[in-house]
Amino acid sequence: MRTASKTCWIPLLMALALPAVAATQTKIDFGKAEFEANCAACHGVSGKGGGPITELLKRSPSDLTTLQKRNAGIFPMARVYDTIDGVGVAEHGTRDMPIWGRDYSVKAAEYYLDVPYNQEAYVRARILSLVEYLSRIQAK
Numbered sequence: 001m002r003t004a005s006k007t008c009w010i011p012l013l014m015a016l017a018l019p020a021v022a023a024t025q026t027k028i029d030f031g032k033a034e035f036e037a038n039c040a041a042c043h044g045v046s047g048k049g050g051g052p053i054t055e056l057l058k059r060s061p062s063d064l065t066t067l068q069k070r071n072a073g074i075f076p077m078a079r080v081y082d083t084i085d086g087v088g089v090a091e092h093g094t095r096d097m098p099i100w101g102r103d104y105s106v107k108a109a110e111y112y113l114d115v116p117y118n119q120e121a122y123v124r125a126r127i128l129s130l131v132e133y134l135s136r137i138q139a140k
């Protein structure tokens with residue numbers, strides 16, 4: 001009797017577990033989400049520029065879908081990474097583009113608070129997800 005009732009539970013448990021498995025397999029596009037949250041205000045949701053706050057800027061945000069085209073057909077991975085990170089940008093420059101390397105460092109500190117973590121790895125992962133996303137939206 002005991003074993004029989006246990007067997008009855010198995011299909012029920014499987015039925016309950018399946019939607020959970022399906023839900024965890026939904027692909028989250030981290031780079032896209034990151035772009036829409038941090039970049040679309042200036043560069044537009046499509047990446048082509050003309051985001052809602054463009055009028056407030058001195059310089060127009062670049063069309064990020066033509067990075068590859070403008071670089072002889074090769075996606076300028078390192079330059080894009082450095083632009084987002086803010087490498088080589090003067091501390092008080094006239095640049096309208098925010099310095100995300102620094103912003104992400106602050107976010108990492110807030111996120112992990114007392115837990116030991118590798119700040120550089122956190123910043124790098126976020127920037128790389130953005131670079132990878134941008135490489136996917138390049139105009140052919």
Ligand code: HEC
Binds near residue numbers: 035057062067
């Ligand atoms: C406050 C507005 C603003 C936000 C937010 C912003 N950008 Fe920019 N971005 C600009 C402007 C303006 C330029 C043009 C050059 C400059 O001022 O540095 C630019 C230039 C760039 C360039 C260089 C393009 C080229 O032609 O070489 C890249 C790459 C870039 N942005 C990526 C991003 C990414 C990725 C994000 C989100 C993490 C982002 N930007 C968020 C305003 C912004």
